[in-house]
Amino acid sequence: MNPDDLRVYLVTQESLSAGRTTPEVVAAALDGGATFVQLREKGRPARERYEVGLRVRELTAEAGVPFVVNDRVDLALALDADGVHLGDEDLPVSVARDLLGPEAIVGRSASSVGEARAAREAGADYLGVGAVFATGSKDVAPEDAEIGLERVREIAEAVDLPLVGIGGVTAGNAADVLAAGADGVAVISAITGATDVREATRALADEAGGENR
Ligand SMILES: Cc1ncc(COP(=O)(O)OP(=O)(O)O)c(N)n1
Ligand SMILES: Cc1ncsc1CCOP(=O)(O)O
Numbered sequence: 394m395n396p397d398d399l400r401v402y403l404v405t406q407e408s409l410s411a412g413r414t415t416p417e418v419v420a421a422a423l424d425g426g427a428t429f430v431q432l433r434e435k436g437r438p439a440r441e442r443y444e445v446g447l448r449v450r451e452l453t454a455e456a457g458v459p460f461v462v463n464d465r466v467d468l469a470l471a472l473d474a475d476g477v478h479l480g481d482e483d484l485p486v487s488v489a490r491d492l493l494g495p496e497a498i499v500g501r502s503a504s505s506v507g508e509a510r511a512a513r514e515a516g517a518d519y520l521g522v523g524a525v526f527a528t529g530s531k532d533v534a535p536e537d538a539e540i541g542l543e544r545v546r547e548i549a550e551a552v553d554l555p556l557v558g559i560g561g562v563t564a565g566n567a568a569d570v571l572a573a574g575a576d577g578v579a580v581i582s583a584i585t586g587a588t589d590v591r592e593a594t595r596a597l598a599d600e601a602g603g604e605n606r
């Protein structure tokens with residue numbers, strides 16, 4: 394995959410979108426320069442994720458932006474998504490790869506060098522590293538909470554895979570995440586909860602613009 398695609402990575406969550414629908418948020422974020430979209434929608438029934446995902450698939454295809462589904466390989470297949478993002482509680486990377494094929498994008502969460510190395514060996518295409526900073530958007534296990542920029546740097550130096558930093562990322566700290574070696578920033582609330590989604594995405598894109606790398 395092209396690491397530049399990871400620069401401004403939107404993770405959707407309608408319950409954190411200030412009354413807007415996920416397709417509304419995705420459309421505005423793409424307009425503001427989002428370069429990658431993950432359908433997360435934790436807690437919603439599969440049927441709802443599928444219905445929302447159909448529209449997100451259309452929007453991302455029109456924009457030429459990669460689209461992956463969180464957790465669920467079946468939904469990724471049903472939506473003709475570009476891939477899937479997997480964590481400790483999800484299917485193993487190797488199984489997802491077998492099901493989705495060699496061209497699919499398979500992302501894997503990692504919060505340590507050991508996890509990152511294992512993900513690479515299993516065939517992951519990129520890493521979601523975090524939670525870098527404190528986040529209110531996910532209950533994170535204590536060992537995965539606020540891992541900090543130094544851990545991002547260690548992982549970036551140790552493992553030859555593209556990576557995004559996730560967890561508490563805002564326009565105010567995105568440049569620091571890139572300076573630590575990340576290829577991009579993955580964001581829920583700084584985009585979904587913003588008053589102006591397009592402007593918030595644009596601000597993140599400005600900060601993640603590459604001049605720090
Ligand atoms: C880009 C990215 N990185 C990490 C995660 C977290 O995945 P996971 O650990 O499986 O937790 P859930 O998001 O499923 O609650 C992610 N979704 N995206
Ligand atoms: C899904 C996920 N994985 C690690 S932190 C996190 C939540 C990120 O949300 P926010 O950008 O609002 O902190």
Ligand SMILES: [Mg+2]
Pocket residue numbers: 463464478479480481482483
């Ligand atoms: Mg998961």
